[in-house]
Amino acid sequence: MYTDEELKDLSIRVLHKLDQKFGFKEAEVYLQSLSHMMGGTEYRTPKVFQSINREGCAIRFFKDGRLYFACFPLKSVLSDIDKINTIVSFPIDSPKFEFPEIKISQDEIDNIYDKRIAAMNEEEIYSLSYSLNDLEDKMKDIILDGSIRFSLERKIIANSTQSIAFEKSTWNDINLRALYRGFDLISSSEKHLTSRQILSSVSSIVEDLVQEAIQRSTMDENTIDTDVPVIFSPMALSQIFSFTIIPHLKLGHAGKLAEQDFSSDFNLIDDGTVPGLPNSTAFDDEGISQSRTIIIRNGSFQTALNNCQNEVEPVERTGNSFRVKMFEVFPRNFQAYPEIYPSNLIIGEGETSLEQMYDDTKECILINSTQGYMTADHHSGTFKVSANDAYRIENGSISGALPTFDLIGNMFEVLSEEPLFLKDRKVVRPINTPYSVLAPYLSTKRVELFP
Amino acid sequence: MLKLCNAIRVQFIETLDSLIETSIKQGTSYTDVRHGRVVTKNIIAQNGKIVDERNCINSGYGIRMLSEGIVTFTSTPRIRFAEKEIKKAISVSKLLTNWKKGISELADAPVADSSAVKKPKINWVDLGNEEFEEKIRDLDSFINEFLRVDCSIETDIQLINWSEKFRNSEGTRVYQEYPYVILTLTGRLSKNGNQLKYYKSYGGMGGLEILPFDKMEETLVFIETINNIQKAKNVEQGLHNSVLSEDMAWTLNHEVFGHSLEADNVLSGRSFSSGLLGMKIAPSVVSVIDDPYIESLGYYEFDSEGVKGRGNLLVDEGILTDFLHSRLSAAAMGTESSSNYRASDFEFLPQVRMSNFFFEPKDYSEEELFEHVKNGLYIGDGLGGSSEPQTGEYNLDAQFGREIKNGELGDYILQFQISGTMMDTLSKIELIGDKIIAQPGSCVKNNQRVFVGSIGPKITISEVRVS
Numbered sequence: 001m002y003t004d005e006e007l008k009d010l011s012i013r014v015l016h017k018l019d020q021k022f023g024f025k026e027a028e029v030y031l032q033s034l035s036h037m038m039g040g041t042e043y044r045t046p047k048v049f050q051s052i053n054r055e056g057c058a059i060r061f062f063k064d065g066r067l068y069f070a071c072f073p074l075k076s077v078l079s080d081i082d083k084i085n086t087i088v089s090f091p092i093d094s095p096k097f098e099f100p101e102i103k104i105s106q107d108e109i110d111n112i113y114d115k116r117i118a119a120m121n122e123e124e125i126y127s128l129s130y131s132l133n134d135l136e137d138k139m140k141d142i143i144l145d146g147s148i149r150f151s152l153e154r155k156i157i158a159n160s161t162q163s164i165a166f167e168k169s170t171w172n173d174i175n176l177r178a179l180y181r182g183f184d185l186i187s188s189s190e191k192h193l194t195s196r197q198i199l200s201s202v203s204s205i206v207e208d209l210v211q212e213a214i215q216r217s218t219m220d221e222n223t224i225d226t227d228v229p230v231i232f233s234p235m236a237l238s239q240i241f242s243f244t245i246i247p248h249l250k251l252g253h254a255g256k257l258a259e260q261d262f263s264s265d266f267n268l269i270d271d272g273t274v275p276g277l278p279n280s281t282a283f284d285d286e287g288i289s290q291s292r293t294i295i296i297r298n299g300s301f302q303t304a305l306n307n308c309q310n311e312v313e314p315v316e317r318t319g320n321s322f323r324v325k326m327f328e329v330f331p332r333n334f335q336a337y338p339e340i341y342p343s344n345l346i347i348g349e350g351e352t353s354l355e356q357m358y359d360d361t362k363e364c365i366l367i368n369s370t371q372g373y374m375t376a377d378h379h380s381g382t383f384k385v386s387a388n389d390a391y392r393i394e395n396g397s398i399s400g401a402l403p404t405f406d407l408i409g410n411m412f413e414v415l416s417e418e419p420l421f422l423k424d425r426k427v428v429r430p431i432n433t434p435y436s437v438l439a440p441y442l443s444t445k446r447v448e449l450f451p
Numbered sequence: 452m453l454k455l456c457n458a459i460r461v462q463f464i465e466t467l468d469s470l471i472e473t474s475i476k477q478g479t480s481y482t483d484v485r486h487g488r489v490v491t492k493n494i495i496a497q498n499g500k501i502v503d504e505r506n507c508i509n510s511g512y513g514i515r516m517l518s519e520g521i522v523t524f525t526s527t528p529r530i531r532f533a534e535k536e537i538k539k540a541i542s543v544s545k546l547l548t549n550w551k552k553g554i555s556e557l558a559d560a561p562v563a564d565s566s567a568v569k570k571p572k573i574n575w576v577d578l579g580n581e582e583f584e585e586k587i588r589d590l591d592s593f594i595n596e597f598l599r600v601d602c603s604i605e606t607d608i609q610l611i612n613w614s615e616k617f618r619n620s621e622g623t624r625v626y627q628e629y630p631y632v633i634l635t636l637t638g639r640l641s642k643n644g645n646q647l648k649y650y651k652s653y654g655g656m657g658g659l660e661i662l663p664f665d666k667m668e669e670t671l672v673f674i675e676t677i678n679n680i681q682k683a684k685n686v687e688q689g690l691h692n693s694v695l696s697e698d699m700a701w702t703l704n705h706e707v708f709g710h711s712l713e714a715d716n717v718l719s720g721r722s723f724s725s726g727l728l729g730m731k732i733a734p735s736v737v738s739v740i741d742d743p744y745i746e747s748l749g750y751y752e753f754d755s756e757g758v759k760g761r762g763n764l765l766v767d768e769g770i771l772t773d774f775l776h777s778r779l780s781a782a783a784m785g786t787e788s789s790s791n792y793r794a795s796d797f798e799f800l801p802q803v804r805m806s807n808f809f810f811e812p813k814d815y816s817e818e819e820l821f822e823h824v825k826n827g828l829y830i831g832d833g834l835g836g837s838s839e840p841q842t843g844e845y846n847l848d849a850q851f852g853r854e855i856k857n858g859e860l861g862d863y864i865l866q867f868q869i870s871g872t873m874m875d876t877l878s879k880i881e882l883i884g885d886k887i888i889a890q891p892g893s894c895v896k897n898n899q900r901v902f903v904g905s906i907g908p909k910i911t912i913s914e915v916r917v918s
Contacts, residue, residue, distance in 0.1 A: 093502035372846030
């Protein structure tokens with residue numbers, strides 16, 4: 001792969017060529033160099049070991065005041081752009097905007113780069129695999145599948161303000177699945193963990209996962225009482241939240257949030273600066289410094305997320321422009337056009353703990369995960385999902401797993417009508433989303449159950 | 452010029468061969484190399500005016516190796532880096548064998564030396580900007596001529612030229628080149644302050660000639676639906692005897708049933724169809740086929756490990772007869788590859804995937820299907836959804852529906868959801884229509900998206916759970 005200095009040099013050469021050869025005085029060059037190493041086990045055999053490398057370049061430029069976009073492999077970008085005038089045909093309908101001046105002093109953030117991951121040592125993958133599978137030897141009815149991915153991303157943004165931003169960051173993703181052959185049925189439980197550093201130990205996580213799989217193998221045969229409160233886990237809440245509320249967080253799309261009379265307990269922040277959260281980074285994919293943006297405070301809408309292209313009038317920049325290709329294992333991709341996405345969303349917690357909630361409630365239903373949430377209607381906030389991982393809680397403890405049932409509600413109502421945000425929170429990333437959510441458990445009576 | 456092209460081609464082949472040689476010399480028992488190039492252009496128009504265009508060129512190498520019974524894969528944009536990655540992969544195999552013995556092997560496959568090139572009649576690369584703008588404007592004018600509601604129309608056009616060279620250490624050499632075009636129309640309108648949306652896609656493998664620019668009447672069904680969804684009613688929750696549109700029948704079949712027949716899912720305990728081979732799983736009217744030779748987005752002549760494509764009968768009159776296989780899964784299950792090992796491009800490890808997966812059409816006309824249901828629900832085009840492959844549980848959304856009254860289509864119904872378990876649903880299929888249609892489809896598996904054909908006839912299912 002290119003060295004850091006070669007990447008920086010190449011970005012300047014591309015920018016220079018756009019200027020000198022074509023006269024594109026206002027241009028932006030985005031370079032991505034990405035390496036993944038993936039391995040693990042599946043059904044007690046080694047998974048296919050993969051090392052995937054990507055090097056690409058995206059350019060945006062104004063020509064006669066109109067905006068154009070194209071991307072190329074890094075190895076051939078200097079020759080490919082010779083044909084730029086025949087490759088691009090139509091401009092993007094966009095108000096004229098300035099590529100931002102990048103503040104070099106802010107291009108570092110703590111804890112997003114781990115030298116051991118950057119060195120891409122395959123032995124680390126297998127030592128983690130060993131620890132994932134330890135329990136298999138102790139429990140004969142358990143199969144543990146583990147998939148480990150190390151990622152190193154280097155990104156560079158250079159633009160015609162003659163400034164350049166460079167960042168190296170690492171990720172360690174672990175996907176775990178426990179299969180358990182129980183008395184009633186074969187059950188499974190899955191977890192996805194993302195960290196910017198190599199996880200030092202996964203044994204406690206594996207033990208929790210195994211307990212969940214065992215728990216799911218004992219069915220609760222009693223009829224579901226549809227009048228009891230429902231508790232959404234952080235993952236279940238984030239799944240539905242992502243497809244009902246998040247589309248309204250962008251500048252120009254937030255009108256609905258401003259109209260809502262949310263509960264004063266509802267607080268929502270986007271923060272790309274918290275060390276340790278998965279999507280913290282020094283600057284977004286246009287070179288704007290990441291920031292902490294209060295979106296909802298005590299139920300009232302405050303600020304929408306923005307990027308350079310979508311600023312209709314001067315607003316404080318939130319640094320939320322990301323190049324995201326959905327349905328990919330690592331969704332950040334130079335081929336995608338920069339759009340507004342959250343970085344790390346933080347939903348405010350309450351004061352009551354989950355344990356206390358269980359103790360204080362005679363009966364309730366805990367929903368750990370749902371399916372069908374991706375087609376929730378964000379215009380109205382309505383969702384129809386199936387709770388495929390849910391439990392009855394009776395007298396302070398889990399009495400058993402419930403068969404899959406349907407659930408209908410409206411997320412605007414749930415967040416407005418006496419939501420009880422609990423104290424316990426987790427960082428999750430729902431499938432097909434590029435951001436993380438630090439979400440609490442949420443108890444509500446504003447959903448209808450259809451067993 | 453021709454000499455220069457031939458010289459470049461020869462040099463290129465030598466490069467691929469040298470990568471295989473490097474790998475084999477270091478002790479791998481099998482190696483294959485794919486070199487791909489994908490050129491895409493995406494154009495979006497709003498109400499006939501082009502507002503967005505994105506261009507992308509991508510190329511590089513994907514290399515798969517088998518050593519000590521362990522499979523490794525590396526992808527890289529540059530040849531220099533490929534050699535280094537091969538060495539790393541081989542050292543991983545050695546590391547792994549000290550821990551768990553590798554058991555992977557490949558089922559035998561015939562050696563192929565072939566090329567499959569499909570050329571478009573009208574290549575988008577050759578079309579001038581003004582002609583393009585005119586085509587989009589004319590299509591928009593046609594739609595507006597028939598629209599009776601206030602509605603904005605988005606036209607999203609994806610133009611793709613895909614090519615890949617494949618070589619393996621057994622001597623197989625395949626070159627494939629396919630053009631794909633997809634045009635998606637989306638209508639947006641409001642009802643009581645809420646936005647309603649309906650979309651429909653056209654196209655497949657070919658050039659601009661297969662898009663509805665010169666056969667605009669193909670969009671009349673889209674226009675009719677848009678004209679009616681504003682006054683559509685809410686669905687009545689409960690169980691409905693139903694006719695499923697071609698698109699919804701395909702969505703159900705592909706998403707819920709098809710993925711359960713992929714042998715890698717079966718082998719890793721992620722399939723409810725595991726253990727059902729040879730068993731009666733559906734009424735005799737149901738037969739299911741996967742066939743890459745239908746000229747749609749799922750078309751290919753060789754899969755991503757150089758195995759010649761073939762049609763596969765997976766369910767024969769209700770009996771599950773086969774799974775979809777790669778050479779790896781076929782070896783593990785003692786059978787042969789069904790040519791279903793596919794990757795979107797060189798960057799990704801292929802997976803066992805469907806091509807054009809569909810219910811075999813039977814003898815029932817559309818009128819007979821509606822007459823059979825008599826009073827029930829017509830379930831329109833699919834919107835997406837999710838399923839749990841281990842249990843066959845699913846939730847799928849329909850973009851719209853229509854009442855069926857006395858065997859005739861009635862009032863329109865707003866977007867709704869169907870849910871159930873596939874084994875139960877399969878048992879309730881009653882009739883299958885006599886016509887299949889092919890539309891563009893896509894499939895996401897393990898975070899990798901590939902094009903497939905959305906193909907199939909209308910079907911009837913009793914007691915579909917609707918909410």
